[in-house]
Amino acid sequence: QxxxxxxxxxxxxxxDSLRLSCAASGRTSSRYAMGWFRQPPGKEREFVAxxxxxxTSIGYADSVKGRFTxxxxxxxxTVYLQMNSLKPEDTAVYYxxxxxxxxxxxxxxxxxxxxxxxxxxxxx
Numbered sequence: 564q565x566x567x568x569x570x571x572x573x574x575x576x577x578x579d580s581l582r583l584s585c586a587a588s589g590r591t592s593s594r595y596a597m598g599w600f601r602q603p604p605g606k607e608r609e610f611v612a613x614x615x616x617x618x619t620s621i622g623y624a625d626s627v628k629g630r631f632t633x634x635x636x637x638x639x640x641t642v643y644l645q646m647n648s649l650k651p652e653d654t655a656v657y658y659x660x661x662x663x664x665x666x667x668x669x670x671x672x673x674x675x676x677x678x679x680x681x682x683x684x685x686x687x
Contacts, residue, residue, distance in 0.1 A: 565589040565676040567659045572681030575649055579685075583644040585659030585678060593618075593637035596667035599644045601655035602680075608658065612644060613669040616662075622669035626652075649685045656680040 571583040583599065598613025612623045612633040621633060632645040642659065659678035660671050667673055 565591050565595075565661050565663075567661055567676060567678035569657065569659045569678045569681040572657060572683045574684045574686065577650055577685055577687050579649050580645070580647045581649065581683060583646065583657055583659075583681060583683075585642045585644075587640040587642075587659075587661055591640050591661060592665075593635075594665035596662040596669060596671050597635060597642040598622075598660050598669065598671045599633065599642075599657055600660055601653075601657045601683075603652070603655040606655075610670060611657070613660075613671045614642065615669045616666050620669045646683070649683075651685045651687045654683060654685050656682050 566588045569585045594616045596615045599611040600608050601611050602608040610624055614621050614633050614635050630648045635642045658680045661676040663674040
C-alpha cells in the first residue's frame with residue numbers, strides 16, 4: 564500500500580502561482596511514476612502532469628503546458644506541481660497519483676493509488 568498526502572491548495576486570483584506537494588509513504592520508491600490529475604466542478608477527472616519513474620520522461624496536458632511544472636524529489640518521496648499563470652478554468656480538486664506497478668511512464672495510464680485531493684480555486 565501507498566499513502567499519498569497532498570498540500571498547497573487554496574484560493575488565488577487569476578495570474579497567481581501555487582505549488583502543490585504530494586508526499587508518498589509506504590511501499591514507494593523512485594521506481595514508480597507519479598503525477599497529478601484534477602477534477603473540475605461537474606466534470607470528470609483528467610490528467611494534468613506526470614513524471615516517469617526515471618524522472619527523464621515528463622508529460623503534460625495541453626491545457627497546462629508552459630504554465631505548470633512537475634518535479635520529484637526521490638529522497639523525500641515527494642512530487643511537486645508548480646502552477647504559474649493560473650486561470651479560472653484551472654479551478655479543480657487536484658489529486659496526486661502513484662503507479663501501482665513500477666517502471667511506468669509519465670501518463671500514468673495503469674492502476675494507481677490516489678491521494679484525497681486538495682482544492683485549488685482561481686478567481687477572475
